[in-house]
Amino acid sequence: xxxxxxxxxxxxxxxxxxxxSAMRLTYHLLKQPTEQSRRLAAALTTLVETVRPCARCFxxxxxxxxxxxxxxxxxxxxxxxxxxxxxxxxxxxxxxxxGTYHVLGGRLAPIDGVGPEELTVGALVARVAAxxxxxxIVATNPKLEGEATALYLQEQLAGHPVRVTRxxxxxxxxxxxxxxxxxxxxxxxxxxxxxG
Amino acid sequence: xxxxxxxxxxxxxxxxxxxxSAMRLTYHLLKQPTEQSRRLAAALTTLVETVRPCARCFxxxxxxxxxxxxxxxxxxxxxxxxxxxxxxxxxxxxxxxxGTYHVLGGRLAPIDGVGPEELTVGALVARVAAxxxxxxIVATNPKLEGEATALYLQEQLAGHPVRVTRxxxxxxxxxxxxxxxxxxxxxxxxxxxxxG
Numbered sequence: 405x406x407x408x409x410x411x412x413x414x415x416x417x418x419x420x421x422x423x424x425s426a427m428r429l430t431y432h433l434l435k436q437p438t439e440q441s442r443r444l445a446a447a448l449t450t451l452v453e454t455v456r457p458c459a460r461c462f463x464x465x466x467x468x469x470x471x472x473x474x475x476x477x478x479x480x481x482x483x484x485x486x487x488x489x490x491x492x493x494x495x496x497x498x499x500x501x502x503g504t505y506h507v508l509g510g511r512l513a514p515i516d517g518v519g520p521e522e523l524t525v526g527a528l529v530a531r532v533a534a535x536x537x538x539x540x541i542v543a544t545n546p547k548l549e550g551e552a553t554a555l556y557l558q559e560q561l562a563g564h565p566v567r568v569t570r571x572x573x574x575x576x577x578x579x580x581x582x583x584x585x586x587x588x589x590x591x592x593x594x595x596x597x598x599x600g
Numbered sequence: 601x602x603x604x605x606x607x608x609x610x611x612x613x614x615x616x617x618x619x620x621s622a623m624r625l626t627y628h629l630l631k632q633p634t635e636q637s638r639r640l641a642a643a644l645t646t647l648v649e650t651v652r653p654c655a656r657c658f659x660x661x662x663x664x665x666x667x668x669x670x671x672x673x674x675x676x677x678x679x680x681x682x683x684x685x686x687x688x689x690x691x692x693x694x695x696x697x698x699g700t701y702h703v704l705g706g707r708l709a710p711i712d713g714v715g716p717e718e719l720t721v722g723a724l725v726a727r728v729a730a731x732x733x734x735x736x737i738v739a740t741n742p743k744l745e746g747e748a749t750a751l752y753l754q755e756q757l758a759g760h761p762v763r764v765t766r767x768x769x770x771x772x773x774x775x776x777x778x779x780x781x782x783x784x785x786x787x788x789x790x791x792x793x794x795x796g
Contacts, residue, residue, distance in 0.1 A: 407650045407662055411643040417636065418625055424779070429614050430647070431686035434660060438648035440613065447607040448641040451626070452634035454603045464630060466603055490627035583620075 408434075457489075460531070462507035462524050464489045472504055479503045481538040485528060485557060487511050487545055491581045495543065498589035503541070506531065511544055511553040523553075525560060532564050541596055542570040545581050558599045569596040604630075653685075656727070658703035658720050660685045668700055675699045677734040681724060681753060683707050683741055687777045691739065694785035699737070702727065707740055707749040719749075721756060728760050737792055738766040741777050754795045765792040 408430055415426035433441045457463070458470035461483075465471065472478055472492075482503025486492060489507050508523045520526075531537060542557055544550035558568050572595030581589075604626055611622035629637045653659070654666035657679075661667065668674055668688075678699025682688060685703050704719045716722075727733060738753055740746035754764050768791030777785075 407643070407647045408660060411640075411647050414636075414640040414643045417640075419628055420621065420624075425616065427686065427689070428616075428778075431684065432615055433644070433647065434651060434685075440610075441644045441648040444607075444610040444613075445641040445644040447603070447610045448629070448637045448644075450603045451607050451629065452637040455630060464604060488627065489630075490623065493623070582624075 457507070461505045462489070462509060462527070463492055463505055477502070481536060482541065483528070483531065483537055483539070484541045484543050486543050486581070487550065487553070488582070491543065491545075494582050494584060494586075495589055495593075498586040498593060500590040500593045503539075506540075508544070508553070511547075511549045512556055513549050520556065520560075525557065528557070529560055529564075532561055532566050537566050539567040539569060541593075542568065542599070543581065544570075545579075546571075547578060554599070568599045570599055572596050653703070657701045658685070658705060658723070659688055659701055673698070677732060678737065679724070679727065679733055679735070680737045680739050682739050682777070683746065683749070684778070687739065687741075690778050690780060690782075691785055691789075694782040694789060696786040696789045699735075702736075704740070704749070707743075707745045708752055709745050716752065716756075721753065724753070725756055725760075728757055728762050733762050735763040735765060737789075738764065738795070739777065740766075741775075742767075743774060750795070764795045766795055768792050 411430045411433075412423065412426045415421055415429055416423045421429070433444075454466045455464050456466075458465045458473055459468050460473045461470060463470040463472060467474070479502050483506050484495065484501060484503055485506045485508060486495070487508050487510055492505055492507070495501055506524065506528045508525065508528075510518055510523055512518060512520065512523070528540075532540065540557070540561060542554040544553045554570055561568050571592040607626045607629075608619065608622040611617055611625055612619045617625070629640075650662045651660050652662075654661045654669055655664050656669045657666060659666040659668060663670070675698050679702050680691065680697060680699055681702045681704060682691070683704050683706055688701055688703070691697055702720065702724045704721065704724075706714055706719055708714060708716065708719070724736075728736065736753070736757060738750040740749045750766055757764050767788040
């Protein structure tokens with residue numbers, strides 16, 4: 405039963421999907437019209453072939469610049485710094501923010517070997533140094549490592565004429581930004597405060 | 601963000617995966633080497649291209665006959681009838697059963713429009729009528745519809761010189777055979793009783 409085992413193995417590699425769930429999903433797909441599995445396979449292939457980081461903010465995009473960076477209605481003078489591209493939809497859902505983003509690609513975690521070089525900190529500083537940026541909102545996750553990353557960014561940007569703020573403590577500590585509801589994020593955005 | 605939305609939509613079609621989980625999985629795949637998504641896509645394509653029902657028992661296979669039907673060490677005189685092909689690995693794990701299988705493709709459910717014609721009942725009766733079968737073990741799920749299906753099969757096979765048994769009540773009522781542990785299934789198999 406090579407083909408079934410193979411798909412079960414591949415599905416079980418995904419987070420939160422164990423071997424039993426993977427088997428359940430595989431048998432489910434086998435009961436559907438084959439078109440459904442083909443569409444899923446095609447979507448996976450298209451994803452890895454076309455999605456890449458935005459040249460400016462490292463958000464995910466299918467073009468040179470992401471949809472937000474290339475939107476003239478977005479305010480390029482405000483940069484909201486997030487850990488992951490997956491945090492952006494959560495902030496967008498709050499519909500409160502009209503600035504742009506910068507995706508760090510993670511958070512500082514010395515124990516796991518993640519230093520500033522592993523993140524896009526240099527590119528962020530370069531964007532600010534190029535001028536025209538009035539405010540950097542640090543929206544790292546309200547966890548220990550996210551806080552450390554926020555403080556590090558504040559230091560790095562200290563010499564530049566830019567206001568560095570962070571999201572207000574509307575977010576519950578220990579939570580995940582990605583899962584926060586729009587209302588909480590909207591509150592945290594509007595009550596953001598100057599760092600340091 | 602066409603490609604991302606498309607994959608999220610396809611993943612969210614799967615059972616137990618909501619839109620948030622689908623987004624989480626998509627972003628996870630984007631952080632992995634593209635090889636992982638390609639392998640998953642390839643496994644899906646291979647699955648729908650190569651897997652089909654066994655010509656004898658309707659188990660899933662990549663050949664004319666499934667691995668069990670084509671294994672000379674399996675006793676073709678005993679047929680264990682299950683609702684779905686996904687029930688077979690659960691029974692195989694119990695390592696107690698050396699006979700063959702017959703996959704009904706569901707259970708009788710008049711309300712959902714599933715009658716005997718939608719199942720492989722005719723093929724089962726034909727296998728028995730062809731001779732050489734000493735026992736049919738009905739292993740439908742211990743639920744109302746599974747019970748009704750078992751009784752219907754018993755009636756259909758009544759005119760044939762075959763012993764019709766069913767799994768002992770070791771299985772908890774309302775449960776799913778697919779999720780039962782090997783020990784429970786082994787007990788239920790060894791204590792099976794003649795129907796009627």
